Amino acid sequence: MKEKIAIIGGGLSGSLLAICLAKRGFQVEVYERRGDIRKGQAAAGRSINLALSTRGIEALKKVGLAEKVLQDAIPMTGRMMHSVKGELNYQPYGKSGQYINSVSRSGLNIKLLELADEYDNVKLFFNHKCVDVDLNINTAVLENDKGEKITVEASIMFGSDGAFSAIRSEMQKTNRFNYSQNYENYGYKELEILPLKDGVFQIEKNALHIWPRGEFMMIALPNPDGSFTCTLFLAYDGEKSFSNLKTKVDVTAFFENYFPDAMAMMPNYLEDFFNNPTGSLTTIRCNPWVYKKFALIGDAAHAIIPFYGQGMNCSFEDVSELDEIIETYYPDWTTVLQKYQEARIINANAIADLACKNFVEMRDLVGQPAFMHFKKVEQELSETYPDVYRSQYSLVSFSTTPYSYALAQGYKNEALIQYIIEHKLEDKIKDANVMMPLFRDFLGEVTI
Amino acid sequence: MKEKIAIIGGGLSGSLLAICLAKRGFQVEVYERRGDIRKGQAAAGRSINLALSTRGIEALKKVGLAEKVLQDAIPMTGRMMHSVKGELNYQPYGKSGQYINSVSRSGLNIKLLELADEYDNVKLFFNHKCVDVDLNINTAVLENDKGEKITVEASIMFGSDGAFSAIRSEMQKTNRFNYSQNYENYGYKELEILPLKDGVFQIEKNALHIWPRGEFMMIALPNPDGSFTCTLFLAYDGEKSFSNLKTKVDVTAFFENYFPDAMAMMPNYLEDFFNNPTGSLTTIRCNPWVYKKFALIGDAAHAIIPFYGQGMNCSFEDVSELDEIIETYYPDWTTVLQKYQEARIINANAIADLACKNFVEMRDLVGQPAFMHFKKVEQELSETYPDVYRSQYSLVSFSTTPYSYALAQGYKNEALIQYIIEHKLEDKIKDANVMMPLFRDFLGEVTI
Incomplete structure (x- = not known):
């Protein structure tokens, strides 16, 4: 031994x-x-x-x-964004067949x-x-x-x-x-979306749901029993903050204003809000x-x-x-x-x-049209050139490539996509003769 | 009470x-x-x-x-730099009458x-x-x-x-x-320059002495008894480092190479080196x-x-x-x-x-001609326009202006002096008609 x-x-x-x-x-x-x-x-x-x-x-x-x-x-194949009006917008995490798992x-x-x-x-x-x-x-x-x-x-x-x-x-x-040790000025609170009677999911099962609200957000991950664990991320102090949600009236108004669609599926949100600790x-x-x-x-x-x-x-x-x-x-x-x-x-x-x-991306950018367009371009690059273009998200979540490489590569990817958007090359993405030189310029050595 | x-x-x-x-x-x-x-x-x-x-x-x-x-x-009116060859170069800390104090x-x-x-x-x-x-x-x-x-x-x-x-x-x-808590990869060792017989200082009494050697340095502050407390700042690891000074032979060779003028006044440097702790x-x-x-x-x-x-x-x-x-x-x-x-x-x-x-300035820049020129220009600005131009060193050491202001002002000062040097305006420093517009551009609102 x-x-x-x-x-x-x-x-x-x-x-x-x-x-x-x-x-x-x-x-x-x-x-x-x-x-x-x-x-x-x-x-x-x-x-x-x-x-x-x-x-x-x-x-x-x-x-x-x-x-x-x-x-x-439970596989989560992408992010499902919920606007204040309840409109949904879906961004896949990767290529078809790639997903992360709620456990x-x-x-x-x-x-x-x-x-x-x-x-x-x-x-x-x-x-x-x-x-x-x-x-x-x-x-x-x-x-x-x-x-x-x-x-x-x-x-x-x-x-x-x-x-x-x-x-x-x-x-x-x-x-x-x-x-x-560095603390965010944000706390989090866990809440719950309940299933329908027979364990049926009330919103898309195979997604990570996000209610991006700029300065704050709520997310939800599915559980096998049909429920979702929701997490509200909110500043401790300031105008929209935990410190301004002292009473049931405050919290109710807050949810009615910002999460009306989710609120309807969260019968216990008030109890949970006041009983559950605020995490840091x-x-x-x-x-x-x-x-x-x-x-x-x-x-x-x-x-x-x-x-x-x-x-x-x-x-x-x-x-x-x-x-x-x-x-x-x-x-x-x-x-x-x-x-x-x-x-x-x-x-x-x-x-x-x-x-x-x-954190900035999730709570703010994902809800903005410019970012959605960026993600759409990236998605098309990933699907058209799977061996050449690898999104940062995919390097982090769907590979064992070192995180430090993913961090550096993300900046290169951003520069490339910004170039494509600035030069209105979105409709040339499928044209390898246009793209390959760009890949070489922005991403470094690539194998064709 | x-x-x-x-x-x-x-x-x-x-x-x-x-x-x-x-x-x-x-x-x-x-x-x-x-x-x-x-x-x-x-x-x-x-x-x-x-x-x-x-x-x-x-x-x-x-x-x-x-x-x-x-x-x-003991007043210290400036820095006295010692080159390897023993040449001296003096940079005053401020205007005439301004000094820091060795206590x-x-x-x-x-x-x-x-x-x-x-x-x-x-x-x-x-x-x-x-x-x-x-x-x-x-x-x-x-x-x-x-x-x-x-x-x-x-x-x-x-x-x-x-x-x-x-x-x-x-x-x-x-x-x-x-x-x-962030540690430098540098340690320090205290050593001593002894006085001449009757408490007479062996080097300039009213200065902070620096032996800038790029990657490392030694400094010395005067004491009332005629001695100087020397401090050697040196990396823990690497080519020139404490880890490579293991024996008396190593240390002797190191001092002979880099501090020959000081060494002659430090009869106990070997004992001190091996007896004194290495501070972090x-x-x-x-x-x-x-x-x-x-x-x-x-x-x-x-x-x-x-x-x-x-x-x-x-x-x-x-x-x-x-x-x-x-x-x-x-x-x-x-x-x-x-x-x-x-x-x-x-x-x-x-x-x-x-x-x-x-730290970078003291161990490296102070020994370089470009930096000496920069400091000379700054000194002339300070003396010619004492109410308008205030060096960062003087804001930090000779005023109670908040440090945060001194930090920000330093960057403005640097930009101004770089402009003066790049445009070869050194001989125009005394000409207020040339300088005042520059002060306004680089330093912000100034009172004439």
Whole structure:
């Protein structure tokens, strides 16, 4: 049996990591602060559903879990925009057959824990909160729900303990640790669109719905029971803000003004609005991710805002890349951890930037005619030249191309499309003789 | 007697704040982690001397301490650059009569503590380390050197506990606290140029000396005993770096190559190099600075790198502005603290940016002919049009104009001087008919 590895945090990335390490024969111990989600103790304060896309699926495939997860997922082939008047406008995410998947966070976590638990070399500990870490002697102190403390020692420790990571807090005290946490002035509130009587979806099932309102927005993702989980993203302060929605009258007027079509399908929106907490949105970056035998992974290393639907996908890719690096460099853990952070930090920073950029796109641009036209041109380019033109969205969501590449490529794509629109070349898109030189100029080397 | 105010941290800003609050009749308690510096327990790990300029002096004047401090200070009227060959080049900091002041950090701190101690309503506690804070019930737990813990309650609590503030760490756990700590890839090492036998300065006394070497540099500030405190700023890693200075042979060769003139005056440089710690350079920003009855001040709120010589000056200005806001808004503490952070955060961010920019200037640009020419043109503008043209350096160091204004003005000044140089107008500088229209174009509204 190989050496012992402790994983602090048994959420999505922690449990996937446990499986990967178990498959490689390590003794794996997972310490999770919350109770066992398999016993119905759903994690409070986290979003209900997530958008699973290619990076996440590829990572799940490696542990044989992709099929099982996708069985319970609902494909979303594009964005469905709802205007104030209830008009619909649909933008596909990619080419025909490409889609992202609405999955339940808790359902996914349960499947991962169940699989991890099948390995004899995995031990799962719930209700164990990390209260102290000694980065120098490779130990962590965990306190269980009876107030008992145990000290765990391991050859390698992973901090997969989320955006408010205890491991990262300890690393922050070490010399020359770069760190930033930046909050949006926006909060979010989860609400619900109910199904019709027999679990029938009231609006298009296979789409991510957006009510873009410029300064704020609501989105909705489908659930298997016919409901949609809605999330209202709204500023904390200012004219249109949570601070101005104090009473039922305020909230009712707000929904009547801005979301009349959705409101009709949300009988509990007032109760939900006042009972559900207002979540905050933060971007956390740090560097390094590794200190001696400790390494951060998932949200602990890079909390991003949810507007590209990539938080979990990025975390799963962390695990997947780490697993490949272990394949190559184990048992040289120093090199493994070094290569891991070299590979991932640049890409975590890129998706953090992309998520911030996409927030503006979702809440504002998607509702504007100029942007819709831009997207239509892009869609035609993608479909006509699938091997040459790849949209940023498709690079991020339907490929495992590094996020940093997608970030850079997006700027090139934008310049190209702006040129096409400015020079009124929209009706020449199918003409390869016109387009190919442009691709070369704007996108760099392309293969014909 | 007015309410009790606790100050966590009795360094430069904490002790100045204690005096200001004592003068206003508050019951002031200061808790300092280290021993009493007045008993000769010098604070380890901090720079030995500091550059005191107008903002700091104005703040000291308010408590009647400026004269006493300046008596022991050494005026530095400009930068003296040392080339590898030992050639000297001098750039004045401002107009004739303008200078910054080399002062001893511990000497200054002692004077502040002595004055604070003269007030009956100030209690000073040394060897009291803040180990816990409850931001909601306004308490702090302090542990003394015997391991005893006391809990302090106060109406208002200030965290003046430095770059690694315990109060700020606690605030960082509150919702929507924006925070970043960014380390330079540079460390620093303090060394010493000794005086000649009778306390005679070996190099120009009234200057800040710089050995700019592009990627790295050494600086030296004069001390009253005829010595200079030298600081070597060098990358941690890379070709020319601390990591490549492992042996006495390495260090000797490095000094022979790059600092031959200084080396001859630094008989202990090898011992100092290997005995003194390598300090790190960090920029810390956060927002808000206030949580309920707690407020951050000084380095706890804004650690900046030392290349504009403004860390302490900015901290003293924090205290000074806070004092004025108390004058206006007390006893409405909520408004006091709100106005305080509104006034200061933007300026702390500006001086943080300026300090980063000045690092490149000091280690690299000051040694380049084009930059020397730029500075010569600027000097002539300042002297010819003292009421119209104000250099960024002078706005920062010789005025109390907000740092944010100085930051913006610097860019305008640069554009103006570049225009003058590009159009070869250097010999027209004295001609107001040529210059005034340029001032209007580049600097905005000017009074003739």
